[in-house]
Amino acid sequence: MDILQVENVSKSYSSHRALDNVSLSVPEGQVYGLLGPNGAGKTTLIRIINHITAPDSGRVLFDGHQLTEADVCHIGYLPEERGLYKKMKVGEQALFFARLKGLPKHEATRSLREWFERFDILDWWDKKVEELSKGMAQKIQFIITVLHRPKLLIFDEPFSGFDPINAELLKNEILRLKEEGATVIFSTHNMASVEEICDNITLINKSRNILSGNVDEIRREYFGNRYDLLYDGDDRILMEALQPVGNEFEVSAADQLQGRRRLTFHLKDGAELRDAIAIANDSVRLAGMSESIASMNDIFIRAVREDESRR
Amino acid sequence: MxxxxxxxxxxxxxxxxxxxxxxxxxxxxxxxxLLMAMPALIMSYVDSSATTVAVIDNTRVILPELRSSEDLRFCPTVDATVDSALTREGIDAVLVIPENIIDNPRAGLKYYTNGPSSVGTEAGITDRINSIIEARRLKAYNIENLDEILSSVKSDVSLTTVRADKDSEESNxxxxxxxxxxxxxxxxxxxxxxxxxxxxxxxxxxxxxxxxxxxxxxxxxxxxxxxxxxxxxxxxxxxxxxxxxxxxxxxxxxxxxxxxxxxxxxxxxxxxxxxxxxxxxxxxxxxxxxxxxxxxxxxxxxxxxxxxxxxxxxxxxxxxxxxxxxxxxxxxxxxxxxxxxxxxxxxxxxxxxxxxxxxxxxxxxxxxxxxxxxxxxxxxxxxxxxxxxxxxxxxxxxxxxxxxxxxxxxxxxxxxxxxxxxxxxxxxxxxxxxxx
Structure with a gap:
């Protein structure tokens, strides 16, 4: 079941096209990565999902029906550029935002206390926001985003402004919310965290969806037929020996201590993997072999470059 | 909500x-x-004590007709000189009226004072003496029933706009x-x-x-x-x-x-x-x-x-x-x-x-x-x-x-x-x- 379906959405501003026929589906209960270079149209898409702006064409389905104003109380959004009312007290402010999301006052107060206890910040309740540090304000902001128990959470660069300890805390909270059944859309430039927590991704470049799918599958299949060899021996001899079956060689030091090397190569079409293993076994002392898993970072860069060259 | x-x-x-x-x-x-009440408040504080003026009247006819008021009191003095009159207890100022003032108003009054004098006090003195002199000059024409004539010609006109298009007679x-x-x-x-x-x-x-x-x-x-x-x-x-x-x-x-x-x-x-x-x-x-x-x-x-x-x-x-x-x-x-x-x-x-x-x-x-x-x-x-x-x-x-x-x-x-x-x-x- 998809909690969110974006179907052929386009949106133009006077001078440029922000979204061009973008479609994607977010399955319920997953963490969905929304990736793309700066200015690709991610924020516009997020605003459309949040019912802040309307698409020029196409439609957005939420929980199976056309997205309406009433659905925004089931969505929690933490924007990349975020702030709070500086002169307002922390508790009052959190209540204000909770009530805007449709939570009755007493209920909001109760669950706000729970969150403050969990983060051990109950004594911040009567502080003004301007008295808090940036990291503290970010925590409040996170609580405000999730307080009304939204079905769909949208985090845009949630870790910026957090130290590693608090970033870890936040990551665990996000995963816990997922465990409890929430769906998370996660937009970031930090590819390591995408590998870590996203189930599916969509990569948007220059207003178009250029890559969608399951993270593990993409990483395995994106470059296709790539393998890692772990060995002791001479890189050049191995590469020359492998020429008949492989290309696109990349050598790196796999293990500094034991002096092992790693060669990543692409298996030529029609070549057999067992031939490659046999050749390698003859030329160097082979320690291991595995399917090469590309990093999201490499995939991001390559996908964007290829898309640019096609246009 | x-x-x-x-x-x-x-x-x-x-x-x-x-x-x-x-x-x-x-x-x-x-x-x-406070701003509206300020002038009244200032007035009440400034003029709280009356000014006592000792008068050296060389005409000998004006002083009896000089009327004292709440904040301006006139009294005769036995002293011949201004300086000795000013040193007396309770005297704030000395007014010297020259002998020929009735015939020649330009002769001028002299007002001696220890401190600064106020415009109000000066105007009060000249107004009073002017009207005394005017009255004396009028008397010199020997007109019959002078007082009745004077009071009957006195005028103090006032104007109030009344809206004719309004039902009530409210003034505006x-x-x-x-x-x-x-x-x-x-x-x-x-x-x-x-x-x-x-x-x-x-x-x-x-x-x-x-x-x-x-x-x-x-x-x-x-x-x-x-x-x-x-x-x-x-x-x-x-x-x-x-x-x-x-x-x-x-x-x-x-x-x-x-x-x-x-x-x-x-x-x-x-x-x-x-x-x-x-x-x-x-x-x-x-x-x-x-x-x-x-x-x-x-x-x-x-x-x-x-x-x-x-x-x-x-x-x-x-x-x-x-x-x-x-x-x-x-x-x-x-x-x-x-x-x-x-x-x-x-x-x-x-x-x-x-x-x-x-x-x-x-x-x-x-x-x-x-x-x-x-x-x-x-x-x-x-x-x-x-x-x-x-x-x-x-x-x-x-x-x-x-x-x-x-x-x-x-x-x-x-x-x-x-x-x-x-x-x-x-x-x-x-x-x-x-x-x-």
Whole structure:
């Protein structure tokens, strides 16, 4: 079941096209990565999902029906550029935002206390926001985003402004919310965290969806037929020996201590993997072999470059 | 509670709870009262002790006719010289009247004093001696029944305007209407400018610290704008109502206590149309002014009408301020675009001056109908008692004006709040209106 379906959405501003026929589906209960270079149209898409702006064409389905104003109380959004009312007290402010999301006052107060206890910040309740540090304000902001128990959470660069300890805390909270059944859309430039927590991704470049799918599958299949060899021996001899079956060689030091090397190569079409293993076994002392898993970072860069060259 | 209600509540409470709001709201009327009462208070302190003047009268006929008053006492002196008279206990000054003063007034009086003398005292002395000399000269013509003739020719005319088109015979001072009209215009002008800019700066602040990005994920941008405008309008009305109540209370209780009983009797006399009962010292204009100030019902009507024009005018102007605030990133960039709102307010003020001087003229009429100038011009005209239909028509047009302006501003606002960087031109603002 998809909690969110974006179907052929386009949106133009006077001078440029922000979204061009973008479609994607977010399955319920997953963490969905929304990736793309700066200015690709991610924020516009997020605003459309949040019912802040309307698409020029196409439609957005939420929980199976056309997205309406009433659905925004089931969505929690933490924007990349975020702030709070500086002169307002922390508790009052959190209540204000909770009530805007449709939570009755007493209920909001109760669950706000729970969150403050969990983060051990109950004594911040009567502080003004301007008295808090940036990291503290970010925590409040996170609580405000999730307080009304939204079905769909949208985090845009949630870790910026957090130290590693608090970033870890936040990551665990996000995963816990997922465990409890929430769906998370996660937009970031930090590819390591995408590998870590996203189930599916969509990569948007220059207003178009250029890559969608399951993270593990993409990483395995994106470059296709790539393998890692772990060995002791001479890189050049191995590469020359492998020429008949492989290309696109990349050598790196796999293990500094034991002096092992790693060669990543692409298996030529029609070549057999067992031939490659046999050749390698003859030329160097082979320690291991595995399917090469590309990093999201490499995939991001390559996908964007290829898309640019096609246009 | 609806979302817009929650926004209104926040905007209202944030401002009303501020110390600066509470202090200005409570202190302003007291300050105004103090300013009005200041001259009287100063007078009562300055002239608290009477000046005693020793008179060396070389004519020997003037001194017996010199009448002492509460604050100016004359006494004869046995001393021949000024210096010895001045050293005497209880003598503040010495007046020397030359022998030939009756025949030759230019001979001049000499007034010796230890400290500075006041204009009031000097005028009091010369006035008295002038009338004594005039009386003596008149007597020299030997006219029969002189006293009767003098008292019968004495005149003290007064003028009261009575509106022929009104049912009640209430008297109306146009000088006072003018004053009230101008005062109300300036109050409105200040409210529109201060509270309008409050809306603008608060939007710029929200945009600047990016809290807006968070809020609009729960509330439609236009709802947020309306919530802010209505919340701030309620703050303005609250202040206006508190001031109205305080001023009414002062008019009803404090003012009568401050004004001497005989003056209040005069006020009652004028209001009932019995001018001959009025004590001759009082000016009719001032009495009418006091009468109008003391008329609580009248004040409440004026304040209520002013509040209605304030609210309608504020909705119109603050939506311009809101649109400007949404379009810029910081207050410095706003100054140029603010003129879109400030110039019409200034024009309104200028035309209000014209209208107060000629409240029934055609300029006054048309400018009090045109929505951008009508709040201030109408408020300047209202104290003169203009027909009800004109007020009603002006309000209807103003309401149409603010509905249109709120709609336009909403269009600009919803685009402007997401625009960062370059300061937009008026042309760009117009283009934003046409966005889907």
């Amino acid at each position: 609806s979302k817009i209600g929650i926004v209104i509540e926040r905007e209202y409470m944030e401002r009303v709870k501020k110390k600066s709001f509470i202090i200005t709201t409570l202190l302003m009327p007291l300050l105004m009262l 001072s146009s000088m006072f209407s003018y004053g009230i009209g101008i005062a109300m215009t300036f109050t409105l002008y200040m409210f529109l400018l201060i509270y309008g800019q409050m809306v603008m700066t608060s939007i710029i602040e929200e945009k600047g610290n990016r809290v807006l990005e968070v809020v609009v994920s729960s509330v439609k941008p236009v709802q947020l704008m309306m919530g802010k405008i209505i919340g701030v309008a309620l703050v303005a009305v609250t202040q206006m109502v508190i001031w109205g109540v305080l001023i009414s209370v002062m008019s009803a209780f404090v003012l009568p206590a401050l004004i001497p009983a005989d003056a209040m009797a005069d006020v009652a006399a004028v209001q009932s149309g019995n001018f001959d009962q009025v004590g001759d010292a009082s000016s009719i204009e001032i009495i009418q002014a006091i009468g109008m100030l003391g008329n609580v019902g009248n004040i409440i009507t004026l304040m209520a009408l002013m509040t209605v024009f304030l609210v309608f005018g504020f909705l119109l102007y603050s939506s311009i301020f809101a649109a400007v605030g949404s379009a810029v990133d910081n207050i410095q960039d706003a100054s140029q675009l603010t003129s879109l709102a400030v110039f019409p307010i200034l024009f309104g003020l200028i035309f209000a001056m014209v209208a107060a001087a000629d409240p029934m003229g055609s300029v006054a009429f048309w400018m009090s109908m045109f929505p951008l100038t009508s709040p201030m011009v109408m408020v300047a005209r209202i104290p003169f008692g203009i027909p009800g239909w004109e007020i009603a028509l002006s309000l209807v047009l103003l309401a149409a004006g603010f509905v249109a302006m709120v709609w336009l501003a909403g269009k600009i606002y919803r685009v402007g709040i997401f625009m960062y960087g370059k300061k937009p031109s008026v042309k760009e603002l117009v283009r934003w209106i046409r966005y889907k």
